Structures are given as structure tokens and as C-alpha cells.
Amino acid sequence: MRPQTKGFLFAILGSLSAALFFVPFKKALETTDPQTYLLAVYIIGFIFSFIGSTAKKNVIKINRVTLWGALVFALLSVIGNYAIGRSMEGIDPAVTVLVTRTQVMIVLFLGWFFLKEEMVKYLVPGALIAFLGFALMNYNEGLKLGGDFIYYLWGVIAAFCFGISQVVLKSIIHKVEPVTLNFLRLIIGCLFISFIPGVIPGILNLGVDIWVYATASAFFGPLISRLSYMYSVRYIPVSQSTLFIMLSPVFTAMLSWVFLGLFPSTQQILGGLIVMLGIFMPVMYLFKKNASNQC
DSSP states (O other): OOHHHHHHHHHHHHHHHHHHHHHHHHHHTTTSOHHHHHHHHHHHHHHHHHHHHHHTGGGOOOOHHHHHHHHHHHHHHHHHHHHHHHHHHHSOHHHHHHHHTTHHHHHHHHHHHHSOOOOOTTHHHHHHHHHHHHHHHHOOTTOOOOSOHHHHHHHHHHHHHHHHHHHHHHHHGGGSOHHHHHHHHHHHHHHHHHTSTTHHHHHHTOOHHHHHHHHHHHIIIIIIIHHHHHHHHHHSOHHHHHHGGGGHHHHHHHHHHHHHOOOOOHHHHHHHHHHHHHHHHHHHHHHHHHHHHHO
């Protein structure tokens, strides 16, 4: 299998797993707050990563790059999620989600500027088309664009945090072991989240059902999804890997229908098809380009 194909498959698996992460998340939030649930997910994710790290003792490399990388990822994750929360305080949550998805365009620019990645044909148009499809999926008649500028700025800050973390990951991915990096990231993340007031008492009072949901979220989110994205950027440019993030809401809509009985609307289906078209354009161009080079 060609490295490029491996990269695309890992990116698709990451998007699918990210969607599976939100299915139990939605159920858990009916009875608990997001901060407490997130700590439960991180704790279970840490256990999963510890088991994975133990199983791969022969390749564990805890070096300075890994430690600094884990710290940077944990810090950017906390700041990014805090910024999302602040943004949602003043504007429609759907608008916040749209603003944060500009991270795809941010990664395209940062990857080109700092990592000297090639801006392949159809990549930027494909990203813009995918973003329009994503916007259509999230649009509703009650959507409001009011609110102070600062709340939109918080959304942009979140997008930058997540975008920068992707570029940093690409720059160090060949110097670290992804399983170990994820393991350390979750430890530091647990420490950060535990300082949020009320989280520790809340985690001690969680019911068995919430821990079951957290186990499912941890397996598909911090473990499979995050590791898949990490391995993806080992094989393809971060600008291409990040584009597949747009697939997550498409998978989420399908899985919500299967597991929660929430059938997607015609608008969501159309938006999902547009998202897939935007991703399909640069991917097919790259496959054709590689095929012609081999002839």
C-alpha cells in the first residue's frame, strides 16, 4: 500500500472515530456537565494509552521533543476548548462551530508557510467547497449572527489553537512515538482539567452509565481518533490530513441516525454531499497524479 493511501485511510478513520466520540457524548450530557465528563474521558483515555504504551515497550521514546510536544498539545487543547466556551456565551453555538472550522484554512496557510508544503491543485478550492457544505449542514432558520465581535474572536482563537497544534504535530511526528505522545498529552490534560472548580467533586459522583459512555468516548476520541490523525500526518501533508476533519459531521449525522434515531434532514444530506465533493477533488487529483507518474 502506498504511503499516501495509508495517510488518507488513517485520516478517514480519524474522522469516523471522532464522530463515534460524540454519540455517547451527547447521551452523557443529558445528565452531566461537559467539564466533568471530559475529565472522565481523559482518565479512561489515559488508561487505554497506558495499556498501549506498555504493549509497545520496545518503541517508547520519551525524549525532550515528546515531553514538550505533549505540553504544547495539552495547553493548546485547554485554551482552544476554553475559547470555544467563551465564544458560545455570546453567539449561536452553530456559528461558533463554523468559525472554529476555519482551522482548515489556517492549517493550509501555516503548512505552506512554515513547513513548505506544496499547495496542490484543487486543495484550496476543495477546502472552501467542503467548508460551504459544512456551513449548510449546520445552518438552521433560528441561526443568529448577532453578538459582540469579541465572541467571534474567541472562535478564531480556538481555530488557531487547533490549527497550530496540527502544524506542530507534523513538524515533530517523525521524532516521537504517537502512542507515547498521546499518553503524556492525556496525563497533562487531566491535570489541567482537574483545576476547574467543581470538576473533582463531580467526577466522584458520576454514575456507572456515565462511566460507560466515557469509556466509549475515550476509545473512539483520545485513543483511536487522535492516534489516527497522528499516524496520518506521518504519510501525507498536514494540509491534506486536516481537510478530512470536515468529514466528522457527515459521519456524526449518519451515526446519530443509526444509534440515536435522528434522521438527517435533506439540508444536512445535501451539505454532507458537498463536503464529500470538496474532499474528493484534491484526493482524486493526487491519485491520478501519482498514477501518471508511475506510468
